[in-house]
Amino acid sequence: xxxxxxxxxxxxxxxxxxxxxxxxxxxxxxxxxxxxxxxxxxxxxxxxxxxxxxxxxxxxxxxxxxxxxxxxxxxxxxxxxxxxxxxxxxxxxxxxxxxxxxxxxxxxxxxxxxxxxxxxxxxxxxxxxxxxxxxxxxxxxxxxxxxxxxxxxxxxxxxxxxxxxxxxxxxxxxxxxxxxxxxxxxxxxxxxxxxxxxxxxxxxxxx
Ligand SMILES: [Zn+2]
Numbered sequence: 001x002x003x004x005x006x007x008x009x010x011x012x013x014x015x016x017x018x019x020x021x022x023x024x025x026x027x028x029x030x031x032x033x034x035x036x037x038x039x040x041x042x043x044x045x046x047x048x049x050x051x052x053x054x055x056x057x058x059x060x061x062x063x064x065x066x067x068x069x070x071x072x073x074x075x076x077x078x079x080x081x082x083x084x085x086x087x088x089x090x091x092x093x094x095x096x097x098x099x100x101x102x103x104x105x106x107x108x109x110x111x112x113x114x115x116x117x118x119x120x121x122x123x124x125x126x127x128x129x130x131x132x133x134x135x136x137x138x139x140x141x142x143x144x145x146x147x148x149x150x151x152x153x154x155x156x157x158x159x160x161x162x163x164x165x166x167x168x169x170x171x172x173x174x175x176x177x178x179x180x181x182x183x184x185x186x187x188x189x190x191x192x193x194x195x196x197x198x199x200x201x202x203x204x205x206x207x
Contacts, residue, residue, distance in 0.1 A: 014182035023054025101174035104196035
């Protein structure tokens with residue numbers, strides 16, 4: 001059984017720890033959001049819908065393949081699973097995808113439906129490849145919609161044209177970010193959340 005493998009247990013544990021940290025920081029109020037990690041080239045482990053991300057254990061996850069078929073248990077994955085799958089299909093170097101709903105991310109996504117450009121922050125070095133020399137990071141904002149296949153196609157097209165992106169927002173909804181591992185994706189999530197807080201604070205102080 002997949003749930004008995006060391007890889008599943010290690011990734012589930014890493015995602016549960018990430019969920020606990022994100023919940024403690026208020027980035028995933030109630031049971032929203034979903035986190036995933038790659039098991040191998042064809043399978044990922046993803047949080048089951050409707051669970052408190054601050055209290056996950058090994059039973060809080062589903063294994064799905066990159067066509068969206070559930071390989072464990074009888075629970076249905078969230079429709080948003082396809083927003084994770086498009087990332088894993090796009091690059092074998094993507095090992096984890098995190099989706100959260102913090103207040104600063106949600107507020108900024110409503111204020112800037114045309115997208116954000118984060119510039120002149122020292123912390124941006126955490127989001128760009130080493131040596132890229134990038135001074136700014138674009139954060140696209142996609143309109144919120146229940147049509148997840150259409151949204152997934154939009155995201156996939158955008159990432160194909162801009163492979164340097166480290167994350168995106170869905171308007172009035174939240175952040176998606178990713179990395180080579182759960183730890184790397186979590187570092188990006190922390191960096192984005194810090195920068196979003198700086199953006200919100202700058203706007204407040206500037207009034
Ligand atoms: Zn969400």
